[in-house]
Amino acid sequence: MTHTPTIPTSLEWHEDHLLILNQQKLPNTVEYLTLTNITDYYNAIVSLKVRGAPAIGITAAYGLAHAASHYETDNLTEFTHLFRRDKDYLADSRPTAVNLVWALNRLEQVLAHAQSVNEAKTNLLHSAIQIHTEDEEVCRMIGEYALDVLDDKRRIMTICNAGSIATSKYGTALAPFHLGRERGIGFQVFACETRPVLQGARLTAWELQQSGVDVTLITDSMAAHTIKEKGVEAVIVGADRISANGDTANKIGTSMLAILCHHYHIPFYVAAPSSTFDLSSRTGDDIPIEERGPDEITTMGGTMIAPEHVHVYNPAFDVTSHELISGIITEKGVLYPHFQESIQQTINLA
Ligand SMILES: CSC[C@H]1O[C@H](OP(=O)(O)O)[C@H](O)[C@@H]1O
Helix, strand or coil, X not given: CCCCCCCCCCEEEECCEEEEECCCCCCCCCCEEEECCHHXXXXXXXXXXXXXXXXXXXXXXXXXXXXXXXXXXXXXXXXXXXXXXHHHHHHCCCCCCHHHHHHHHHHHHHHHCCXXXXXXXXXXXXXXHHHHHHHHHHHHHHHXXXXXXXXXXXXXXXXXXXXXXXXXXXXXXXXXXXXXXXXXXXXXXXXXXXXXXXXXXHHHHHHHHHHCCEEEEECHHHHHHHHHHHCCCXXXXXXXXXXXXXXXXXXXXXXXXXXXXXXXXXXXXXXXXXXXXXXXXXXXXXXXXXXXXXXXXXXXXXXXXXXXXXXXXXXXXXXXCHHHCCXXXXXXXXXXXXXXXXXXXXXXXX
């Protein structure tokens, strides 16, 4: 049976609930979950059932609007108090991806202009839907600019999953591959498995196969050898938070690839929407790095692969110095060094 290439997505809003693709079950099971209360939304984000900076921002926005639609008060002051309680709850789910707080703050701005509880409930949901639908065009534009930047390069490496299922559609780092396949541009993508959660092995390999893109899976430790032996021509990655000087937080292992690109004299690109920039973080030192539990490292499929009680350090992200980044590809165009200035000129207009 021939497979019809499709670009998979992970989020669907249905009138009064959000349907999410359970990314913890991929690639073996394609399962959708219905989120019905704010604890469902929180737990889905914390447990990485939904993950990826833009996708968790969109999910949190729906979660907050959904919760607010059930507040039983006609008093706007009381409504606002409940709103801020739930906003803070969702904001605490994961600390590194700034898209989460960006989306929640956008809803708070909508609430500030509401004249009644009913108007607030309506406008909050419309804002969440708008954040979701806007993101698809943003990712498509990132894909267009990335195709220009990659030019005639075809052998590209990536890490984690900055793909269609990590956003509304298309993705950021993977967007050029999806668009390219639709236009007959044949990329060969080398996907790092991305220990410990295996977003590369479980998600990027699956997503690109669904979309008909040529993907080769490697372990993270094979990156240097693969760049040299397979003639990798560029690396493109996503981002969770980009500071004012261009330092970029992304999945753990990303800075390792940037250092390899510097050594092998190939370009290292970051692909991210404007909503991933955090100008209040002056440098990467200001970016909070999420640390996750030991089980992600000491177990696989529920089986211990390390001795009991071993000390574990599990940072989920690392920071790549702006000095190692060749370009930051956004929906507004490509930013080049010196990033402090180009970010001020471009992202301030967001
Ligand atoms: C466009 S996704 C951006 C970013 O989010 C991922 O982190 P996680 O899987 O922990 O949510 C990864 O760092 C991606 O590059």
